[in-house]
Amino acid sequence: MKKNTVTKMLAVAVTIAMLGGLTACGSSSKEPASGSAAATGEATQAEAEEGTAGDAAGTDEAAADSGVVIPHFEDRVALDVVAFVGRGEADGLRSDPVTKYIEDTLNIDLYLTGVTEADWPSQLSAMMADGDLPDIFLLSDPTKQLPMLLESASALNLEPYLEEYAPNTMKDPAGKMMIEAERMPANSPDGNAYLWGMCKGSWDDGTMPTCGHYIRWDLYKEAGYPKLDSYDEDLLDVMEAMQALEPETADGQKTYGCGAWFGAGQGWGEWVFTFGLGPQEGVNLIETTGRVLGVSTVDSKPLENNQLTDPEGIFWRAVRFYNKANQRGLLDPDSFTMTSDIYEENLKAGKYMFNVPGWMSGNANQEFNKTEGNQKTFISMPSLSGDAEDRFGNMYRGERQYVVNANTENPERCVALLDFVSTYDFSRIAWNGLEGQFWNVEDGEAVPTDDYLKVTKDDAFGVETGVNVYHHFCGFGNGTIDPDDGVAIDLYQFSQKALDSKMNDTVKDFISHYGQETQADVYRAETPVTDSGMYISFGDPEGDIASYVNEINAYMGKNVVTAVAAKSDEEFEATRTKMIEELQKNYHVDEVFQYFYDEAVAQADDVAKLVEMNNAIKADREQ
Template identity: 25%
Template sequence: MKHLCRKVVAGIGIMAMCASMAACGGDTAADGVDDGSEMTVEVFDSLANYQGEQKGWFAKLVKDKFNITLNIVAPNVAGGGSTLFDTRSAAGNLGDIIIMGSGNGQAEDVVKAGLVADISEYIDDTEYLKQYQSAIDELTATANQESGVWGIPTSVSSLAPTESSEGVEPTFGPFVRWDYYKAIGYPEVGTLEDLLPVLKQMQDAAREAEGTDDIYALSLFKDWDGEAMQNGYQFPAFYGYAEGIGYVLSNAAGDDYQSLIDEDGQYVRALKFFNKAYQMGLVDPESTTQNYDTMYSKYKEGKVLFSFWPWLGQAAYNTTDHKEAGQGFMMLDIDDMTIASKGAQPNGTSTFIAIGANAKNKERLVKFVDWLYSPEGIQASGSQTNGAAGLQGLTWDVDEDGQPYLTDFGVKAVSGESVTVPDEYGGGDYTTGASQLNVSTVLNKDIDPNTGVAYNYQMWDSELAKRDTALDVDWQEHMGGARTTMEYLESNDKLAVIPGATYSAPDEDSKISAVRGQVKTSVVNACWQAVFTSSDAEFDQVWADAVANIESLGYDEVYQVDLANSKEMTAARQEVKEQYESQSQE
């Protein structure tokens, strides 16, 4: 998704010629008086996976509150994101509300082209947006403007940048079919490499129990590959090295930078792990040809035993019935792991929400955006998979002590079950009628001032109390009584939190971009080829030959650019950490 956002603005250079067109329609005085009548608002949303008019209960909520109908324009759906952006930019009207990335000069370009409005005159009258002035100021600086409010960053947070942004589950982690891990006696796993014989035992046990040989410990996929084989980034994250910039892996502490192709680095270690697993017969043979969706279906069918992420294995397989039967994915502990975790970002991410320069009734649009940052708006517009509880009174409510809980309807709705919304709330299927904006305005781990607990319903005591299935209880007994994965990791000092800072690498020289394109193709091919070799000696030879070829293409030139950017990113993280600590002491 983040790569698509960049593509959406790739052709932004043409916008200079349409600046005057955009500016002539963007004068607030020309908007006239807002009579409050119904208006259709076009939302150019580079994150949305839906195009067209918002329907259902969220549409009714917005209509009732603002007399607005949202019409979403989504490059993700339309295809050719850059073309769509260029076409609308050339017409001088990108949209009434714009959701897009600010990195790589994007914010500066849309401001200079006159495609977004300065909404500073409305901010003082907002209830929520003005609370994020620091984040707004940073975006203004990113847009290379000395003043004005040109957009509102998203995923803003009141938490410290050194506090994990994750709720009950980390982004990364070694998640396994716990029932088969139990079946082989819960063996201790000292290092990543020690996981291999454990997975072999689990695979043997699963095949015997199910009476089939099409169950594999690991299943891989290609369609998320970018700078390199995407699956290879996951194991470094178990040791504090989250995916960095280009061909550099950097650790959470910011004191180590590794080249992706370094023979002794964490990324090549991951490739060697995959290769050894392949030699042991643990890798799904369709890994080289399948996409994510095909692989996901195998998790649902119980055909894969290891998951890099909780939102893969658990989402696909951990149904209530399976959990009550003691079956499902849970994290096992690797003795020497320290999992990389992204810290909260007080100033938000590089994605921002802006008002189009040509939009009518800007004040009403600002009020709508302000509502998206309100407690009600956060829960109603957020993604249920990320812990948004939906609409109070329908999917959730508070008890006599003021503590939040999911209603019976809400339990079914947030689990993805098809449920019909009562007519008074708009009718239709709940999931279909949920917000299609696909944007998180405020971090869901932040505290809802109305309840005193996190917005994320998965962190509510009422939900944690439900972790009493056979699977949950068995896992908890072997994890020191921890109720959740994050509780275990935090209490055992197994998190490496990367300070949350907004950073975007600058535009690079066209020559470097051309070299990067050649290098990228060779690196991706080399990774897959090396993983599927039949011996350690063959792996070493294939990888050595590949590295020689990659280096001959100019890899070091690209790496040096990425290294410089990685060090700037570390400096930005340190700066936001120190800034937060300074403000906290005032």
């Protein structure tokens, strides 16, 4: 498959059309390679060592200053990898300098195939059916795909290779935590690690959380910093005051306090109810449970109230917020039919004073900054009414999950590759390019160059420099702090030099208003617990529960916006009561809640172990 990656992927695209309702994978046509883990995933350490004798001859100290350890390999081999990577170059061997750095370090020829989130699930199903999988590949839905891979003897048991070929991961506390999580029952059928998590840590520095309460701080300042102590009435009052100050956009469009994209359909259309309040008050609503279950962002303890039947629960409070905004004329009436792409264009045009998705706030700020002297800025508020929030997230297990093909001819090199790209050092290179080009180490800290902070990143830039090509195939998210120098991985966005260079007077006023030195300091000072983690993993439910969840989701997707549209508090309460009664009568909502609540309780010991490991990591870094 090595030199035919592109051809294979094209063939897969044709095959997909013939697969239709593929629900199970075919058996592999290959025999397990000599020296690889047994197809059943039961290879012992001794078997692995016997099969790899002569391939590795000790270890090299690569980048000695960093302490990264690279196993020494005599023979050059080719590896096929399918990943979420930059797509500026054609699939196959690439020319960018970061790819060449990987190849030279591990003595490999790296045949890389970039895929999209939308296309890869179907492509993977077709490749599984064909029995011709790459050496390393992404899983889009591990809870469903890993069992299928194990059934067809296609997923490598990583255990026999970890100590010798993943030395960096096994000595890194964050790496050990990831591996420990992959061994737990929710992620492994037998206590062995088959999954490898990429993009651990955080996607941001706490200033732009994925889900936040973002307001136009420039208008909030102009309004005289009115009282803002609660999500409910206070925030609505503030939105109204800001809208009054800027009733039209620069091109004459009417502004609103907020908008939404209910027209996007089930799931995504209700995103602002699922994530519009919970993370800001220390609660994660678990989508795979039909949102009946909420767990703490602090330690993943399950909440004892069913979120869809408790009228004062997180979900219904979020629905009520948008209903009140609608009653007061603050909600854009087009929200009921709008899709998210139109919503985001409206946000960037200045139509809304409040927003939840962090990436959309960032995009809007970028658009605002195209105007010289701009002071328009969306800023995420500290938690308005909670003692904990999902602010400084930790994807300890990794946001992306990869596996090694059990039939690969080079299992040792595959694990070594996963280990190498999972280091802090490579993660920094993945986001910023090779040291000496756009960044240097000064007084023990990584510092970006002035030129780097001015560049525009696109596909051509990635081909030339390698920057961001491996942004979803590296160990750590870009907001993660490198423990060796205390600097965020992504120097372009989150180094202090970058933050200082891009800070306008509005952000400075926000920091000054709270009496702090940095934006991140504000959040830590205002909310007792700002670190978060999701320590529970739910596999596919058994029996009828999966069907019940689908039915609940379909019912809520169709009906919840009718509660938003209610013209009075009395009508809203009546609609909410009717929906709750319908859920309990016809949709097994209490049975579903009890199932997932019991599942969460059953994981209590595993969760406690992960929380303890994470607390130890935090304590060590704070010393």
